[in-house]
Amino acid sequence: MKEIKIDVAFKVYSSIDELEGKEKDLMLEAVEIRKKAYAPYSKFRVGAAILLESGRIITGSNQENAAYPSGLCAERTAIFYAGANFPNEKILAIAISACSDLKITNGPIPPCGSCRQSMFEYEVKQETPIKLFCMGGVGEVIESDSVGNILPFHFDKSVL
Template structure:
């Protein structure tokens, strides 16, 4: 048996004012997207904003459905919309935030496993790191410089190509 270790890297900011201007702008776009989410069941409105090459911003938000598995998370809505509209542009960064009807969210909102898998594939396809910026409604911000820290064992097409 051989023990191996994975080291995860991320950056912690006390608030969004410490981010670069372009990352602050992207996070603000995610906040705006969250306000428009369709979340009548969970009342947990998630917003995402994707920055593509050339500074193009594409927003997405969660879209719930009474048949719960039929809804889509904000991250996937934004990424799928971005690729459908700009198929030749690489994804540079995504910002994720949320609004709750029950309380003020002051902890960063992290993507679910399905969204992490989709994000990992977009990073792999683009060949550049996908920066992930996470915040609640307010408070601290976590930034992962790539998907390696959020999904170290991603399932990518390279695996399928072998078989």
């Protein structure tokens, strides 16, 4: 038997106000686009903002549909748009903000498994880490140096 140990470190900011420069701007973009989410069923709104190496910011919000699972998460809305329209640009960072219309979400909310896998695909494709910032509606922001940190036992093209 062999044991595998995975150590991951995250930075935790007490609020969006502790972020600086492009990172703060990126998170503010995620908060703004979150307000445009179409979430009539779950009442759970998510916004994602992606910083490309050119400095361009791509945003996306979750889009629900009565015919589950026809909707799409904010992270995949944004990353698929970036991949389709700017396929040769590296993604430097992704900021995600999520909140409920029904209660206060004051802790960081990480992406779902499908979004983790989709974001990781782009990290593998570009062969450089993508920084990730996650927050709820208010409160702490968590920073990860790589999407791979939140998907430690991952699946990628190397096994195909």
